[in-house]
Amino acid sequence: MSMRKTLVLVSGLLLTTTVAGALFAQSDPSDSVPGDPSDPGVSYADILRGFDDPSSWLTYSGDFSGRRHSPLTQINRENVNRLAPAWTFQTGTLTRGRGFETTPLLYDGVLYVTGSNNFAWALDARTGRPFWTYQRDLPDNLTYGRVAPVNRGFGMLGNRLFMVTLDAHLLAFDRRTGNVLWDVVLADYEIGHAATLAPLVIDDKVVVGISGGEYPTRGFIDAYDPATGDLVWRFYTIPDWGEPGSETWPNEEAAMQGGGGTWMTGSYDPELDLLYWGTGNPNPDYYGASRLGDNLYTASIVAVEGATGELKWHYQFTPHDIHDWDSNHVPVQAELMIDGEERKVVMVANRNGFFYVLDRRDGELLLAEPFTDTTWAREIGADGRPIVLNNDGSGGCLPDQWGGTNFMPPTYDPALELFFVNARETCSSYVPFEPEYVRGEATTGGVVWTDRDVEYGALRAIDVMTGERLWEFRYPSATMAGVMSTAAGLVFAGDHQGNFMAFDGATGENLWYYPTGSRIWGAAAMTYILDGRQFVVIPSGTTLVAFALPRYEFASPAGGR
Amino acid sequence: MQRTPGTPVKLLAIVCLAAPLHAGAQVSNPFEGDARAIRAGERLYANRCAACHGADGKGATGPDVTMLWLEGTNDEHVFQTVREGVDGAVMPPSFAPDEELWAMVAYLRDISTVPPFDPAGGDAGSGREIFAANCAQCHRVNGDGGTLGPDLSNIAAVRSREALIGSIRDPSETVEAGYRTVTLVAADGERIEGVVKGEDAFSIQVVDTDARLQGYLKANLRRFVHEDESLMPRFGRLRLSERELDDLLAFLGTLREDASADR
Numbered sequence: 001m002s003m004r005k006t007l008v009l010v011s012g013l014l015l016t017t018t019v020a021g022a023l024f025a026q027s028d029p030s031d032s033v034p035g036d037p038s039d040p041g042v043s044y045a046d047i048l049r050g051f052d053d054p055s056s057w058l059t060y061s062g063d064f065s066g067r068r069h070s071p072l073t074q075i076n077r078e079n080v081n082r083l084a085p086a087w088t089f090q091t092g093t094l095t096r097g098r099g100f101e102t103t104p105l106l107y108d109g110v111l112y113v114t115g116s117n118n119f120a121w122a123l124d125a126r127t128g129r130p131f132w133t134y135q136r137d138l139p140d141n142l143t144y145g146r147v148a149p150v151n152r153g154f155g156m157l158g159n160r161l162f163m164v165t166l167d168a169h170l171l172a173f174d175r176r177t178g179n180v181l182w183d184v185v186l187a188d189y190e191i192g193h194a195a196t197l198a199p200l201v202i203d204d205k206v207v208v209g210i211s212g213g214e215y216p217t218r219g220f221i222d223a224y225d226p227a228t229g230d231l232v233w234r235f236y237t238i239p240d241w242g243e244p245g246s247e248t249w250p251n252e253e254a255a256m257q258g259g260g261g262t263w264m265t266g267s268y269d270p271e272l273d274l275l276y277w278g279t280g281n282p283n284p285d286y287y288g289a290s291r292l293g294d295n296l297y298t299a300s301i302v303a304v305e306g307a308t309g310e311l312k313w314h315y316q317f318t319p320h321d322i323h324d325w326d327s328n329h330v331p332v333q334a335e336l337m338i339d340g341e342e343r344k345v346v347m348v349a350n351r352n353g354f355f356y357v358l359d360r361r362d363g364e365l366l367l368a369e370p371f372t373d374t375t376w377a378r379e380i381g382a383d384g385r386p387i388v389l390n391n392d393g394s395g396g397c398l399p400d401q402w403g404g405t406n407f408m409p410p411t412y413d414p415a416l417e418l419f420f421v422n423a424r425e426t427c428s429s430y431v432p433f434e435p436e437y438v439r440g441e442a443t444t445g446g447v448v449w450t451d452r453d454v455e456y457g458a459l460r461a462i463d464v465m466t467g468e469r470l471w472e473f474r475y476p477s478a479t480m481a482g483v484m485s486t487a488a489g490l491v492f493a494g495d496h497q498g499n500f501m502a503f504d505g506a507t508g509e510n511l512w513y514y515p516t517g518s519r520i521w522g523a524a525a526m527t528y529i530l531d532g533r534q535f536v537v538i539p540s541g542t543t544l545v546a547f548a549l550p551r552y553e554f555a556s557p558a559g560g561r
Numbered sequence: 562m563q564r565t566p567g568t569p570v571k572l573l574a575i576v577c578l579a580a581p582l583h584a585g586a587q588v589s590n591p592f593e594g595d596a597r598a599i600r601a602g603e604r605l606y607a608n609r610c611a612a613c614h615g616a617d618g619k620g621a622t623g624p625d626v627t628m629l630w631l632e633g634t635n636d637e638h639v640f641q642t643v644r645e646g647v648d649g650a651v652m653p654p655s656f657a658p659d660e661e662l663w664a665m666v667a668y669l670r671d672i673s674t675v676p677p678f679d680p681a682g683g684d685a686g687s688g689r690e691i692f693a694a695n696c697a698q699c700h701r702v703n704g705d706g707g708t709l710g711p712d713l714s715n716i717a718a719v720r721s722r723e724a725l726i727g728s729i730r731d732p733s734e735t736v737e738a739g740y741r742t743v744t745l746v747a748a749d750g751e752r753i754e755g756v757v758k759g760e761d762a763f764s765i766q767v768v769d770t771d772a773r774l775q776g777y778l779k780a781n782l783r784r785f786v787h788e789d790e791s792l793m794p795r796f797g798r799l800r801l802s803e804r805e806l807d808d809l810l811a812f813l814g815t816l817r818e819d820a821s822a823d824r
Contacts, residue, residue, distance in 0.1 A: 096651045097613055097622035146646065146653035147613070214612075401612075435608050438657045447607040447616045475762045497761035513763060 041159035041175065042107055044203050048270060057106040057526050060153050060198035061409065065333040066267030066276075068411040069485045070527045074534035076488040079553055080502045080512045086535060086548040087128035091115050093542050095149060099480060099521020100539035103153045103198060103409075105161075106528045111537070112175060113544060114151040114198075118165050122178060126530055128546060132178035142166050143440050144212050145194035150522065152265065155199030155206055157226045162206045164195030170208055170224060182229040186210055190440055192217050198265045202275070202306050205232055209262025213280040213298075213326065214442040216257030221266075221277055221302075223309060233309030237262060237279045237297050245296035254291045259283030260298040264328035264407045269344070269360060273306045276331035276346050276360065285324040285401070286446025287432040294319040299327045301348060303363060313363035317350045319385060322392075323376075323430060324401040324444070325351040330409045332419065333360060336464060347464060349410055349421040351403025352376060352386070355467050369467025371460060372404035372423050393429025393449075400428040400450045400478075408482035409524040411491065413505050418470060419462040420491050420505065424478035427451040459483065459493045459501075461508060471508030475499075482524025484536075492527075492536060494520025500538050500545070514547065516540035590636040592660075592667040602668030605661050613651070618672055623652065627673045631718055639666050675721045688812025691805055699793065702816060708772050709756065710793060711740060717814050725810060729801065732793035742788035743767060748781055756792060 042058055050063025054072050061068045075083060091100070095116035104111040104123075110131065111123040118136035123129065138145070145166025155162040160181065161173040167189040172181040186208065187193035192215020200207045205223040213219065219237040224230065237260035239245040241252040249255035261280030268275050279302060282288075282295040297311075299318040304311055317327050332347045336357070346360040353374035357367035368380035375396035377386035390396055402424060410421040428450040435445035457479040461470040473493075481494030490511070491503040498520060501513040518541025525538045536547045592598030607616065613623030620626070629639060643662050646654035655662060692702070699710035716725065727734055736742075743765065745753040755769035765785060766776045770792065779785065794800075801809070 094650070098651070141654065143653065147651055149651055433604055433607070436605075438661075440656045441609055442612070444608050444612060447611055449616050473762070476760050495762060499761055499763065501762075510762075515761070515763075 060265045064268040066330045071487045073488040083547045086546045089128040089544040091542045098150045101150045101152045101522030112154045116149045134178040143192045153198030155201040157201045162199040166194045168193040168195045184229040211263040213259035213261035219260035235309040248294040248296040267331045274303045278328040280326035281324045284443045284445030288322040315363045318352045332412045353404030397427035400426040411483045411485040413485045420483045423460045426455045481520035484525040492525040588637045598664040598667045599671045602664035605665050630673045683807035683811025685811040688808035691809045729796045732791040736791045742792045745785045746783040
């Protein structure tokens with residue numbers, strides 16, 4: 001596989017600072033070895049500290065908890081209505097049919113950004129101006145990677161960046177040059193695999209997942225050595241034939257091509273050394289007759305040991321799913337006082353329309369309440385399984401195949417004990433049929449009829465103790481945009497019409513909005529503070545837009561956290 | 562009845578535009594009109610294409626594929642597009658056998674075209690006058706008429722006679738996106754009726770009954786209501802007799818030929 005790295009010579013280069021000049025000087029393509037001994041880069045301890053240093057953002061959700069909740073308060077309820085664009089970065093790329101789904105990482109004043117079609121950039125976080133651009137030379141016969149040409153971000157450790165690709169590789173880069181240091185194959189893209197998620201760096205491991213559940217594939221979570229790219233462990237989301245869980249498939253053939261992709265970044269509890277990861281739909285998506293049974297561990301959350309990749313527990317949200325309701329969500333961790341006892345929980349707002357709270361030590365189900373108006377099921381039984389009322393849409397509307405929400409990140413504000421999620425209210429029915437297998441073609445096995453006239457979207461605040469909907473703010477159509485919150489009590493959300501908005505988390509009052517001009521799809525905001533100025537960054541269309549208060553608005557040049 | 566002559570020059574232009582870029586005779590679909598192939602193609606389409614192009618082909622994240630033939634394409638071009646994918650876009654190439662692709666093309670063509678109007682009955686000349694008196698205030702035909710309602714220049718090529726009768730007799734039964742009625746009440750109490758061209762959580766873009774394009778911030782409106790009723794009045798039998806309806810349909814039917822001759 002040939003690689004192509006493009007150095008972008010910024011117009012006005014001579015006017016850039018000496019720091020930027022020095023970075024350019026290091027951008028010699030021959031410099032493929034991390035060379036600056038004075039800056040060891042990002043340590044695992046730095047990532048563990050998460051939001052303790054809000055002048056950095058070192059992992060997809062900002063920290064391992066998956067909360068996407070920043071401590072920054074310079075932008076607050078009183079001044080957020082004066083938020084204004086600070087800069088815009090135009091990627092010049094295409095992401096037809098999908099979104100610019102990335103969360104940039106920030107280290108030492110530089111944003112590291114991945115884009116669709118496996119572009120990537122290092123940008124000046126103060127101005128949005130690029131240091132380097134990378135584009136992978138992708139093969140012409142991509143499968144799922146052609147359908148969803150997206151990427152959700154880098155992982156980072158030392159001076160290395162990690163990115164997965166549409167032809168299902170994992171790459172390591174030198175963050176200072178954009179040069180590729182190693183390149184390993186995750187899976188065979190020609191049978192339907194691709195990789196789109198942001199790698200999750202834990203202690204001395206780069207953890208990644210795989211896409212391709214619309215094809216006859218078998219999902220897995222992998223951990224790689226950040227230094228060498230060697231595989232440390234692999235966890236298959238569909239067990240080996242004969243292993244526990246395999247009895248939920250009718251035969252080995254159905255199981256081994258039963259999907260269960262792992263294409264959304266999980267969260268991690270370093271004390272328990274447990275990774276929490278969502279798994280995707282069983283394959284074929286809509287045709288269940290060839291895979292009778294629960295189809296473990298598809299449409300589930302799995303808790304996997306970081307050191308070994310061994311399964312500790314699982315919970316299946318949608319047994320024997322026939323709606324393409326992947327459970328590839330960001331699992332959100334919290335500590336809740338339940339019946340006088342502090343419980344370590346993990347929370348998921350699922351594509352099937354239910355909000356779940358589970359004990360993250362053992363997977364015990366603590367709460368499951370619908371957060372959408374679906375008629376698929378209205379309660380989860382004592383056995384932890386949904387009491388299904390209407391599985392094909394013939395008894396009223398079901399959520400469409402994009403679900404009651406999707407992979408776009410939710411957020412959790414621990415001070416308010418509120419979980420915020422962009423919910424999708426849609427109206428679909430499902431007609432399955434037996435698919436025919438053609439190598440490299442999707443085997444969805446059915447038709448979804450959707451009444452687009454009745455859909456809408458809504459930002460919803462869910463009380464995590466009761467599952468009750470505290471407030472909502474409606475959009476005219478179902479959105480695929482994510483959500484971020486801050487300690488100022490603000491919630492930042494996007495919508496399908498391209499509005500980027502700020503809300504009072506306690507009341508749901510809309511405090512500010514900015515029409516970005518293109519839909520916000522699959523991305524949530526991130527935020528950081530530099531030179532005493534807080535920035536909020538959101539991908540929209542194929543641009544990255546940073547917002548900040550006018551310079552005269554913030555009080556102290558040194559503070560404002 | 563006024564009809565654009567089907568001039569040889571125009572017809573030649575159509576053939577040239579529609580022909581594939583490479584030389585040689587156009588390849589025809591071996592399954593054209595074959596009911597079994599169309600059924601098979603429907604399933605293949607649902608499996609491989611519907612996720613992006615919509616279960617009904619009207620588009621989802623990918624474009625509407627039911628207007629391709631109306632826009633002048635041909636079976637071979639659609640076949641090649643499915644085979645090779647679209648460069649620079651997300652549509653992938655297909656590795657499926659030729660027979661499957663031709664079956665999909667047969668299905669797409671089947672859902673993309675409507676049978677010609679029954680020519681029996683109806684005086685198109687009289688229909689033109691009925692159109693001018695009752696419809697042209699809001700609907701355009703070949704450049705003439707109003708802009709509030711849909712342009713009807715190609716309507717007979719994309720809607721069956723039965724569907725058109727339904728839209729004339731009971732226009733509120735199905736209203737296309739872009740023509741749905743909204744009533745706004747401005748802060749000063751002014752009442753505005755129009756059709757919605759765009760809307761987000763904070764604003765609405767409207768063409769009002771005076772054909773004025775105007776955007777409104779919802780926060781500045783006293784209220785706004787999405788109406789179930791179309792702005793188009795019902796043309797029941799008292800307003801439009803069966804014979805007049807036939808005449809009007811005969812006139813609309815002529816537009817199919819006029820429109821295709823213009824391509």
